[in-house]
Amino acid sequence: MNVFLWILAGVLAAFFLAAGLGKVGRPYDKVRANPNMKWVEDFSPGQLKLLGTAELLGALGLILPAALDIAPILTPLAASGLAVIMIGAIVTHARRKENQPIVLNAIVLVVALVVAIFRFGPNSF
Template sequence: MNIVLWVVAALLAVLFLGAGAAKLAQSKEKLVASPNMAWAEDFPPGALKTIGALEVLGAIGLILPPVLGIVPVLAPLAAAGLAVTMIGAILTHARRKEIQPIVMNLALLALALFVAWGRFGPYPFA
């Protein structure tokens, strides 16, 4: 189960690192023009950068603390934080009546909760 948790955490880290970096690197106008980012028009540029920064920090928090052995409890906290981020994404897409993105957000929410449960519960880092 430890290997499964590592694989899921790595997958989440790659996805959130990419998504967060895109939000940090691109302007609001460029984000809104992307196919799956129309929701960005509802947020000010600063909020988009904040969301991006939180996603990048969550991705880093999933992997770096346990690999370095420095405060490994940050990994399940990062997973929980990413789960909260996905709840916000689900609410945003539901308000906009965008059903398809909600499916992906639910999958990411489930994976993040799985990592948080596993690392807080029966498979913590030693």
């Protein structure tokens, strides 16, 4: 189970690392110009950078604390925080009546919850 949780955390970290870098590393107008990112219009440039930073920190928090054995409690906390971000994403897309992204958000939410629950509970470090 431990290897399975590491794989889930790694996939989740890669997903949020890419998502966070896309929000932090590109100008607001370029992000907004992406046809798959129309939801960005509901947020200011500062809010988008804050969201991207939270995703980057969450991605790092999934892997580094446990891998370095420094405050490994941060791993399930990071997974919980990323689950909250996914709940916000689902609400945002639902308000905008964008149903297709909700499926991906729900899958990522479930993966984040699995990592959080099992790392808090029976498979903690």
